[in-house]
Amino acid sequence: MSKITAAITAVGKYLPEYVLSNEILETLVETNDEWITSRTGIKERRILKGKGKGTSFMAINAAKDLIEKTNLDPTEIELVVVATATPDMQAASTAAFVASQIGATEAFSFDMDAACSSFLFGMSVVSSFIESGKYKKVLLIGADKNSSMIDYSNRATCIIFGDGAGAVLFEPSSDGLGIQDEYLRTNGEGREFLQVQKGGSANPFEKGEVFGGPECYVHQEGRTVFKNAVFNMADVSGKILERNNLKIDDVAWLAAHQANKRIIDATAERMGLDESKVLMNIHRYGNTTSATLPLLLADYESQLKKGDNIIFAAFGGGFSWGAIYLKWAYNA
Ligand code: UT7
Numbered sequence: 001m002s003k004i005t006a007a008i009t010a011v012g013k014y015l016p017e018y019v020l021s022n023e024i025l026e027t028l029v030e031t032n033d034e035w036i037t038s039r040t041g042i043k044e045r046r047i048l049k050g051k052g053k054g055t056s057f058m059a060i061n062a063a064k065d066l067i068e069k070t071n072l073d074p075t076e077i078e079l080v081v082v083a084t085a086t087p088d089m090q091a092a093s094t095a096a097f098v099a100s101q102i103g104a105t106e107a108f109s110f111d112m113d114a115a116c117s118s119f120l121f122g123m124s125v126v127s128s129f130i131e132s133g134k135y136k137k138v139l140l141i142g143a144d145k146n147s148s149m150i151d152y153s154n155r156a157t158c159i160i161f162g163d164g165a166g167a168v169l170f171e172p173s174s175d176g177l178g179i180q181d182e183y184l185r186t187n188g189e190g191r192e193f194l195q196v197q198k199g200g201s202a203n204p205f206e207k208g209e210v211f212g213g214p215e216c217y218v219h220q221e222g223r224t225v226f227k228n229a230v231f232n233m234a235d236v237s238g239k240i241l242e243r244n245n246l247k248i249d250d251v252a253w254l255a256a257h258q259a260n261k262r263i264i265d266a267t268a269e270r271m272g273l274d275e276s277k278v279l280m281n282i283h284r285y286g287n288t289t290s291a292t293l294p295l296l297l298a299d300y301e302s303q304l305k306k307g308d309n310i311i312f313a314a315f316g317g318g319f320s321w322g323a324i325y326l327k328w329a330y331n332a
Pocket of ligand 1: 030031032035036039040116155156159160221222223225226229258259260263287289315316317
């Protein structure tokens with residue numbers, strides 16, 4: 001019997017309507033479009049507005065987009081994983097709510113968090129369920145409402161992050177399509193450089209304590225994170241090519257986490273990959289954390305061809321990083 005591999009067979013997306021442009025940011029903090037564009041490649045990002053709307057709102061809409069596009073019966077979905085660093089609540093699973101709302105009533109579900117590597121690591125997790133032979137339809141959603149933990153008076157972070165969600169369906173392939181190999185890593189020494197200090201179990205809010213200090217928002221030491229991201233994303237992408245005897249001409253696309261265009265360009269350059277093969281949407285959405293990779297797939301779906309070799313790469317808080325080699329499974 002041929003080996004079962006885990007293939008992506010459908011994609012969907014959701015982006016909030018509100019556009020936060022560089023020009024609007026110029027009115028909030030001391031910055032300018034030229035600085036943001038040249039240092040990050042970002043022109044605008046989407047922000048989810050509306051009281052009570054959390055990450056699940058975007059995850060549900062991305063999943064519904066996928067379901068409507070493919071006429072999928074949601075009761076056939078067996079597992080829903082929501083990759084997110086911004087769950088709706090601390091105690092209740094976001095994935096459980098999402099699964100119910102999309103009609104995946106026969107599925108079990110859970111959240112997983114590896115900061116900006118959440119979706120990449122999620123690909124590894126859900127592919128194991130498919131490869132086991134026990135599961136045939138698994139939904140992986142990457143969604144983050146980053147605006148819920150950003151201080152819009154801090155120019156070091158507010159220019160980077162945006163909100164959004166992307167969903168992909170994994171199904172078994174007996175033709176060898178889908179995930180071929182992965183190389184995933186973490187190093188907890190990195191956590192001081194990218195974190196939200198307050199609000200978790202190590203530093204919970206005490207009764208009567210007021211929300212609002214810098215420790216309540218994302219803190220990032222940009223230069224340190226930048227250097228580690230460039231080195232490690234290029235390193236794992238190179239290793240995955242070498243391990244699979246892939247020449248650069250064998251690679252159809254690089255799908256890299258959209259944190260900074262300069263990091264993506266540096267990764268492609270180290271690999272020797274032409275920029276025409278680099279999927280890019282950071283200019284429109286900024287860094288959407290867990291949503292960057294599925295949003296790339298959704299935006300470029302019409303250009304991806306069955307059999308295309310795609311290298312996924314990500315780097316994020318923790319530190320967490322890695323690369324995955326996948327063969328695309330369909331023509332849209
Ligand atoms: O997704 C998770 C992983 N995250 C990342 O991969 C992000 C990695 N880091 C980065 O992308 C970059 O480090 C940033 C975009 C965050 C910052 O860019 P940078 O080129 O590393 O800038 P910097 O922090 O070294 O700051 C350079 C200068 C500083 O001024 P001085 O000290 O040289 O006078 C900053 O104060 O730019 C100043 N600056 C700004 N100026 C205008 C910092 N932020 C801004 C701003 N507008 N928004």
